Amino acid sequence: MTNIILQDLAPTGVLRAGINLSNFLLVSGRTSSGDPEGVSPDMAAAIAERLGVPVRYVPFPRPDALAEAAGQDVWDIALIGAEPARAEKIAFTEAYAEIESTYLVPAGSPIGALAEVDREGVRISVSGGSAYDLWLARNIRHAEVRRAPSIDASLQLFIDEKLDALAGLRPRLLADAERLPGSRVLEGGFTTVQQAIGTARANAAGAAFLQDFVTEAKRSRLVERLIDRHGVKGLTAAR
Numbered sequence: 001m002t003n004i005i006l007q008d009l010a011p012t013g014v015l016r017a018g019i020n021l022s023n024f025l026l027v028s029g030r031t032s033s034g035d036p037e038g039v040s041p042d043m044a045a046a047i048a049e050r051l052g053v054p055v056r057y058v059p060f061p062r063p064d065a066l067a068e069a070a071g072q073d074v075w076d077i078a079l080i081g082a083e084p085a086r087a088e089k090i091a092f093t094e095a096y097a098e099i100e101s102t103y104l105v106p107a108g109s110p111i112g113a114l115a116e117v118d119r120e121g122v123r124i125s126v127s128g129g130s131a132y133d134l135w136l137a138r139n140i141r142h143a144e145v146r147r148a149p150s151i152d153a154s155l156q157l158f159i160d161e162k163l164d165a166l167a168g169l170r171p172r173l174l175a176d177a178e179r180l181p182g183s184r185v186l187e188g189g190f191t192t193v194q195q196a197i198g199t200a201r202a203n204a205a206g207a208a209f210l211q212d213f214v215t216e217a218k219r220s221r222l223v224e225r226l227i228d229r230h231g232v233k234g235l236t237a238a239r
Helices: 003-009 039-051 063-068 131-139 151-160 170-179 204-219 222-229
Strands: 015-020 055-060 077-081 090-092 097-105 123-127 144-148 165-169 191-200
Touching: 003 039, 003 191, 003 204, 015 039, 015 063, 039 055, 039 077, 039 191, 039 204, 039 222, 055 063, 063 077, 097 131, 097 170, 123 131, 123 151, 131 144, 131 165, 131 191, 144 151, 151 165, 165 170, 191 204, 204 222
Parallel strands: 015 055, 015 077, 123 144, 123 165
Antiparallel strands: 077 191, 090 191, 097 165, 097 191
């Protein structure tokens, strides 16, 4: 391992891995010591092992908080959805996993397809700062987007305000639909969240190392093995 890669990714002698705790597919639990466990933490641990340094998890309750900490010397790598707005400060690898995002609509809704959501008078609930919210911010032109501070809060807002659609990750929306009689999850997805690994844009050598790691992780089927290990449904290894 070259010194420049270690200086980019482990300047303190430890790989500080920013972890988004709100993504229930990538962080599925906690260890006995309180560390996050799941596909994302395991990917970070594998990177640290390749570098020959210990890993330290830096948890964030929301993905936007993790992204906004870029450049603050809080984390060395970030395991988060790659989005254009985030890429202004973060150099991302290609995706190692993908998650489809779609809408849930309430019982009796006249909305039957994705294309019918972005219309005047339609109100969409979403977890603010999520990768799929950033997609909505770029693409929704006519509907009103109502942002809540978490996934659970976006569901509650959808229910309390009797909104017209709830945006989210398909696996979570399918679970929500079971709690809401008559509600439906629309077919297809408006975007696919690209889960990737990022580092500060200044870390050119580190970014190249991470890209090589992800390429190898997909080729060797490491991502599939981690998904199977944690029993995750709805998370797909990227090709």
